[in-house]
């Protein structure tokens with residue numbers, strides 16, 4: 001959060017790179033392809049209106065010269081009928097034109113908005129994490145509409161003005177070409193004026209668009225954190241921050257309006273000078289009989305009509321440059337590429353067994369300048385429960401992000417069933433690895449809809465089975481409408497622990513071979529934590545479970561524990577062996593014990609029956625296969641309590657990036673017959 005309560009800091013939203021108008025136009029013009037037929041029709045109608053107006057004005061010359069001047073009223077009924085018919089036709093044409101233009105404009109905006117939304121979805125978490133959400137929402141909302149101003153309304157106005165100028169100038173030239181040329185000397189003055197003002201208006205518009213993004217960002221951030229703001233009595237400071245953004249937007253808007261408002265009186269002056277010049281010369285020509293009174297009146301009427309589109313051209317430039325400021329913000333989003341790319345040719349993986357491994361993985365967050373992971377290697381055999389532990393900032397969540405392929409490692413490989421994640425089709429990876437994220441994100445929908453969201457074709461019995469497996473069924477049964485109960489914004493109907501279990505039920509219904517839990521017990525008391533972990537324990541043998549946590553008491557019974565410290569693996573083994581041989585782990589455990597983190601109740605040994613994974617009749621058990629494929633070969637790996645399929649190596653802890661042995665093998669009173677800790681990679 002920016003400390004900008006006094007409005008001294010900059011806006012939350014970053015400025016978008018500037019682009020020439022031409023580039024922006026060329027970028028979005030292809031988006032009009034589906035509407036080109038309607039655009040051509042609209043264009044014909046656009047030309048029709050000034051043509052009909054020109055004819056209506058022409059009737060006045062006939063009225064003055066053939067009816068009023070000679071006081072002969074015989075042609076009048078015919079003239080009146082023609083005028084009425086023209087007016088009616090103009091009305092019909094402009095009605096159809098307005099409807100068609102609005103339809104095309106709205107459809108264009110709709111298509112672009114949906115494309116932008118889908119693209120943001122593809123960019124996903126790492127992109128959105130770096131930007132204020134409010135600014136992104138403001139781009140989806142108002143900035144998209146600006147592009148329509150540029151591409152459709154802009155083109156429409158450009159053509160309307162061109163047709164008007166063409167028809168009125170032709171009619172004037174036919175009436176008196178010399179006077180018409182005099183009248184047109186004012187045109188360059190309009191263009192010069194527009195050139196002078198439009199770029200300044202564009203700068204003001206850019207600042208205004210950016211500040212609009214910041215206003216929504218501050219509102220979203222403050223209202224989203226309303227509980228925190230109230231609890232700390234920061235309402236006034238947040239209001240001041242909101243006001244500061246609004247004041248800045250107001251200043252930018254007023255600057256644009258000042259410049260735009262200058263245009264009207266300045267162009268009025270140019271217009272008046274042109275009209276007076278023409279009127280003076282015309283009166284002289286009237287006196288000499290070179291021009292009829294009807295001709296003079298109609299010429300002046302045409303001239304009045306002509307200046308509107310000429311000055312409209314000037315205004316249009318300003319409108320287009322303002323719209324360009326919004327469009328630049330959309331181009332910036334559309335040009336952003338996902339942090340990871342799908343492979344051109346994916347390796348098929350219809351049904352993964354669920355073996356995961358990191359092979360010498362190093363990773364820096366873009367722009368952070370310091371590595372988050374150094375040469376991390378460990379293996380999670382299919383069907384096992386492996387915990388990744390470590391102090392805050394050790395790199396646990398980074399491991400989760402790499403396992404979900406939100407980022408690719410800078411060095412090394414992350415594999416599923418021996419296949420590099422980068423070679424898998426995104427759909428195969430998502431089908432195989434399902435996360436339960438740190439924040440229990442839920443939708444304002446019913447319990448059933450929230451669980452089924454992970455697999456829309458899940459039958460009601462499958463939803464209930466997942467809820468039972470996640471120890472949620474009894475809670476749901478006690479709700480007013482059972483599974484049909486709406487849980488409200490951010491699931492306020494449920495407690496933190498119940499929300500975690502809902503998130504686990506949602507993951508279970510997905511029926512994926514790998515379940516990835518990121519800090520599932522964070523912020524919960526011991527009893528709630530135990531209820532969240534119990535369903536996870538019951539998954540033993542059914543699915544691969546990777547449990548990331550800083551609470552060691554939660555994972556004492558895990559098959560294997562990976563200890564991370566400063567982005568390095570400093571220990572790998574089961575709890576008893578790590579207690580003996582990994583001093584960092586032992587110290588952390590003792591610290592948590594002293595802090596009163598009681599170990600959870602003993603895990604139930606017999607797993608409750610779970611909904612069997614589709615296509616799997618029997619739960620997998622040891623022995624577990626070794627990681628296949630190129631890179632560091634990983635050995636078969638014993639499950640706690642099961643006989644080891646291979647002779648265990650000598651216990652040791654490797655500092656993973658150097659291969660140096662951190663500790664000598666521990667000597668024990670039992671003559672060294674203690675459980676040995678397998679190395680993460682060998």
Ligand SMILES: Nc1ncnc2c1ncn2[C@@H]1O[C@H](COP(=O)(O)OP(=O)(O)OP(=O)(O)O)[C@@H](O)[C@H]1O
Pocket residue numbers: 129365366368372390391392393394395396397398399550
């Ligand atoms: N998006 C990011 N951009 C830059 N650096 C990051 C980002 N996320 C994490 N880091 C850095 O990477 C390192 C590892 O962070 P990570 O979130 O993986 O730790 P963690 O073990 O999950 O911590 P915690 O238990 O507090 O969640 C930290 O130094 C952190 O500052």
